[in-house]
Amino acid sequence: xxxxxxxxxxxxxxxxxxxxxxxxxxxxxxxxxxxxxxxxxxxxxxxxxxxxxxxxxxxxxxxxxxxxxxxxxxxxxxxxxxxxxxxxxxxxxxxxxxxxxxxxxxxxxxxxxxxxxxxxxxxxxxxxxxxxxxxxxxxxxxxxxxxxxxxxxxxxxxxxxxxxxxxxxxxxxxxxxxxxxxxxxxxxxxxxxxxxxxxxxxxxxxxxxxxxxxxxxxxxxxxxxxxxxxxxxxxxxxxxxxxxxxxxxxxxxxxxxxxxxxxxxxxxxxxxxxxxxxxxxxxxxxxxxxxxxxxxxxxxxxxxxxxxxxxxxxxxxxxxxxxxxxxxxxxxxxxxxxxxxxxxxxxxxxxxxxxxxxxxxxxxxxxxxxxxxxxxxxxxxxxxxxxxxxxxxxxxxxxxxxxxxxxxxxxxxxxxx
Amino acid sequence: xxxxxxxxxxxxxxxxxxxxxxxxxxxxxxxxxxxxxxxxxxxxxxxxxxxxxxxxxxxxxxxxxxxxxxxxxxxxxxxxxxxxxxxxxxxxxxxxxxxxxxxxxxxxxxxxxxxxxxxxxxxxxxxxxxxxxxxxxxxxxxxxxxxxxxxxxxxxxxxxxxxxxxxxxxxxxxxxxxxxxxxxxxxxxxxxxxxxxxxxxxxxxxxxxxxxxxxxxxxxxxxxxxxxxxxxxxxxxxxxxxxxxxxxxxxxxxxxxxxxxxxxxxxxxxxxxxxxxxxxxxxxxxxxxxxxxxxxxxxxxxxxxxxxxxxxxxxxxxxxxxxxxxxxxxxxxxxxxxxxxxxxxxxxxxxxxxxxxxxxxxxxxxxxxxxxxxxxxxxxxxxxxxxxxxxxxxxxxxxxxxxxxxxxxxxxxxxxx
Numbered sequence: 001x002x003x004x005x006x007x008x009x010x011x012x013x014x015x016x017x018x019x020x021x022x023x024x025x026x027x028x029x030x031x032x033x034x035x036x037x038x039x040x041x042x043x044x045x046x047x048x049x050x051x052x053x054x055x056x057x058x059x060x061x062x063x064x065x066x067x068x069x070x071x072x073x074x075x076x077x078x079x080x081x082x083x084x085x086x087x088x089x090x091x092x093x094x095x096x097x098x099x100x101x102x103x104x105x106x107x108x109x110x111x112x113x114x115x116x117x118x119x120x121x122x123x124x125x126x127x128x129x130x131x132x133x134x135x136x137x138x139x140x141x142x143x144x145x146x147x148x149x150x151x152x153x154x155x156x157x158x159x160x161x162x163x164x165x166x167x168x169x170x171x172x173x174x175x176x177x178x179x180x181x182x183x184x185x186x187x188x189x190x191x192x193x194x195x196x197x198x199x200x201x202x203x204x205x206x207x208x209x210x211x212x213x214x215x216x217x218x219x220x221x222x223x224x225x226x227x228x229x230x231x232x233x234x235x236x237x238x239x240x241x242x243x244x245x246x247x248x249x250x251x252x253x254x255x256x257x258x259x260x261x262x263x264x265x266x267x268x269x270x271x272x273x274x275x276x277x278x279x280x281x282x283x284x285x286x287x288x289x290x291x292x293x294x295x296x297x298x299x300x301x302x303x304x305x306x307x308x309x310x311x312x313x314x315x316x317x318x319x320x321x322x323x324x325x326x327x328x329x330x331x332x333x334x335x336x337x338x339x340x341x342x343x344x345x346x347x348x349x350x351x352x353x354x355x356x357x358x359x360x361x362x363x364x365x366x367x368x369x370x371x372x373x374x375x376x377x378x379x380x381x382x383x384x385x386x387x388x389x390x391x392x393x394x395x396x397x398x399x400x401x402x403x404x405x406x407x408x409x410x411x412x413x414x415x416x417x
Numbered sequence: 418x419x420x421x422x423x424x425x426x427x428x429x430x431x432x433x434x435x436x437x438x439x440x441x442x443x444x445x446x447x448x449x450x451x452x453x454x455x456x457x458x459x460x461x462x463x464x465x466x467x468x469x470x471x472x473x474x475x476x477x478x479x480x481x482x483x484x485x486x487x488x489x490x491x492x493x494x495x496x497x498x499x500x501x502x503x504x505x506x507x508x509x510x511x512x513x514x515x516x517x518x519x520x521x522x523x524x525x526x527x528x529x530x531x532x533x534x535x536x537x538x539x540x541x542x543x544x545x546x547x548x549x550x551x552x553x554x555x556x557x558x559x560x561x562x563x564x565x566x567x568x569x570x571x572x573x574x575x576x577x578x579x580x581x582x583x584x585x586x587x588x589x590x591x592x593x594x595x596x597x598x599x600x601x602x603x604x605x606x607x608x609x610x611x612x613x614x615x616x617x618x619x620x621x622x623x624x625x626x627x628x629x630x631x632x633x634x635x636x637x638x639x640x641x642x643x644x645x646x647x648x649x650x651x652x653x654x655x656x657x658x659x660x661x662x663x664x665x666x667x668x669x670x671x672x673x674x675x676x677x678x679x680x681x682x683x684x685x686x687x688x689x690x691x692x693x694x695x696x697x698x699x700x701x702x703x704x705x706x707x708x709x710x711x712x713x714x715x716x717x718x719x720x721x722x723x724x725x726x727x728x729x730x731x732x733x734x735x736x737x738x739x740x741x742x743x744x745x746x747x748x749x750x751x752x753x754x755x756x757x758x759x760x761x762x763x764x765x766x767x768x769x770x771x772x773x774x775x776x777x778x779x780x781x782x783x784x785x786x787x788x789x790x791x792x793x794x795x796x797x798x799x800x801x802x803x804x805x806x807x808x809x810x811x812x813x814x815x816x817x818x819x820x821x822x823x824x825x826x827x828x829x830x831x832x833x834x
Contacts, residue, residue: 090807094767097765098765140818301762334816338815348516350514351510392507397750398752401554417831417832
């Protein structure tokens with residue numbers, strides 16, 4: 001039995017509160033303890049409170065981490081990421097600076113399909129080495145749990161290859177990964193003339209195999225004209241549900257095409273992106289109990305200016321989530337601190353709303369809200385020590401190195417020089 | 418005599434070229450050596466070339482730094498920063514997320530003047546400790562030279578206090594600082610009813626003392642209606658020139674108010690910001706030989722969408738510079754990698770143009786182009802090792818920790834874990 005006491009955080013940010021996703025004004029309530037700390041036993045939070053209280057109840061042999069006036073936050077939970085891929089899209093990145101749009105590049109065979117070609121020729125070992133680099137980035141940015149989608153294979157063998165890399169990655173990194181099957185990420189080159197046949201392949205061959213091998217907790221679909229339309233998306237997600245998978249959805253990213261409404265009809269766990277979603281879509285999400293996952297990194301990185309309407313979603317009572325959308329095309333960032341900066345400066349979320357959306361609400365969107373996302377007795381001691389005295393500094397001093405150390409299950413997994 | 422060889426950079430980015438600021442297509446020419454390296458003696462570059470060549474000419478006792486397939490870049494030169502201040506503006510940051518504009522906050526006595534109040538009550542020792550934290554941030558972000566403005570004192574004693582902090586900081590950090598006197602940053606509270614009298618104070622008392630103590634290389638003015646109008650700005654900068662100071666100018670940030678034209682008339686070294694500058698201002702800068710210093714961090718951080726017209730400036734033959742504008746209000750970032758990301762994604766500069774603007778062109782804008790900003794024989798060996806194989810990854814994977822190590826005068830001053 002190993003006991004650890006964290007003491008003297010200027011702000012010990014617990015996010016203690018109702019045992020459900022936070023909505024409305026609750027998003028602004030971080031339940032901060034000043035000069036706070038916690039007691040951790042065997043990786044689990046035993047108590048939180050003032051440093052005095054924690055010192056009083058700590059057994060004699062307790063190891064001490066003195067936060068010394070820094071901030072302690074729950075580790076970030078990144079609920080939308082694509083961390084396993086081959087190659088990069090640097091040439092497309094440069095083409096966009098020269099004026100090409102994301103849609104034009106995709107129409108010319110670039111975009112997702114270009115990463116698919118590079119991922120198919122990569123071995124499992126190569127993909128794993130690359131994904132491990134990404135895992136280190138996530139940890140260094142303060143993320144302790146990350147959702148990980150397949151979707152750059154688009155054949156039975158290659159989708160399984162990616163999901164196995166995600167599964168096996170758990171042996172190599174302390175980062176917790178939550179696997180999502182995204183066979184319907186794009187229609188691959190060889191099915192361009194017969195997208196319906198590709199949908200058949202996903203529904204009839206990939207899904208059963210993924211479910212049989214228990215390689216994914218969720219199924220996701222890129223619902224968008226030119227990718228998978230409402231009918232195809234509905235068919236695939238309905239099939240996935242029958243296999244016991246939870247549902248996530250790329251919805252209304254490029255066009256307001258009914259994605260949010262479909263997510264609501266299917267009672268999906270999340271609808272992600274939502275840049276183009278209007279009032280009716282927001283109302284539908286509320287009615288369907290769907291959590292919106294907002295991905296400002298992709299809006300920023302593509303040089304667009306239409307961000308999802310976070311304020312309206314919060315007003316409508318939605319349990320908003322923030323995530324990186326880490327991927328090699330539209331959002332090549334592993335950094336939740338940068339996502340918080342984008343949320344505050346571009347979407348006008350308050351820093352507290354951002355932190356809630358990036359921790360406890362994200363945890364609920366991955367069915368882990370009872371286990372992670374806040375620092376409360378009984379929860380896993382995943383936390384970050386920030387080199388500042390006010391949690392708002394993390395979003396404010398964007399790009400500054402403020403992650404001081406990162407802990408998973410009470411074990412330090414990274415520390416700054 | 419200490420000799421160092423850097424070997425096996427996948428891309429050794431020299432920026433070798435004409436011994437003057439780069440214009441037009443030259444901004445895209447980085448003069449990269451593949452599998453490259455360099456020989457450094459006593460902190461000065463002796464030779465650059467292929468790793469084979471460098472190994473052949475290296476004396477026996479040479480220390481070796483194996484870049485091992487990483488990228489080597491010249492250290493960033495940040496030509497516009499305000500790193501010495503008291504307090505923070507976190508409350509204003511949060512107010513902006515709740516809908517208040519920067520201009521409204523300033524009109525209510527917030528903004529620059531709120532930082533002035535906090536800076537005046539801080540001791541030299543307190544300001545130095547705080548500035549040292551900022552210096553560490555700059556180094557960790559790959560910046561090896563930074564311009565440092567006063568401007569949060571706005572009284573003779575407090576402006577001198579800040580400039581002495583900047584001078585004394587050189588003893589405490591390897592970061593090179595270039596001091597700029599910005600007494601005309603805002604009209605302080607006590608002169609709100611008589612701004613002309615404050616201009617008198619700057620011209621007749623501050624400038625002579627700053628010059629006598631040799632506390633600044635440059636003089637800067639915030640030229641903007643409501644701050645210092647064209648007449649006041651012209652008067653102050655003309656006086657500064659007579660004292661032998663170089664001229665910089667905050668121009669056309671909030672309104673297109675003739676700032677660029679004034680900078681050209683005065684043959685200022687730089688005109689900074691330029692968010693609102695139109696074609697005639699760009700033409701004037703070209704005619705006056707003025708370098709534009711673009712500060713996309715402040716546009717981003719204030720949630721605005723009108724960025725300076727970098728492409729038109731490059732087409733017009735201007736030697737564009739990029740800088741952070743690090744300050745506690747409008748641009749709280751010390752990160753040149755984030756500025757590169759903003760330049761590529763929001764201003765559509767190519768990654769190569771961004772690197773040139775952030776190194777050699779910035780060095781020329783600080784009268785140090787013959788000494789730093791590129792890796793060529795005779796120059797100071799200030800360089801950064803990036804944890805990637807293609808220099809474009811730095812702007813592409815925004816927010817990812819990619820600075821592997823930082824060297825100043827051939828000495829390692831920072832290394833990632």
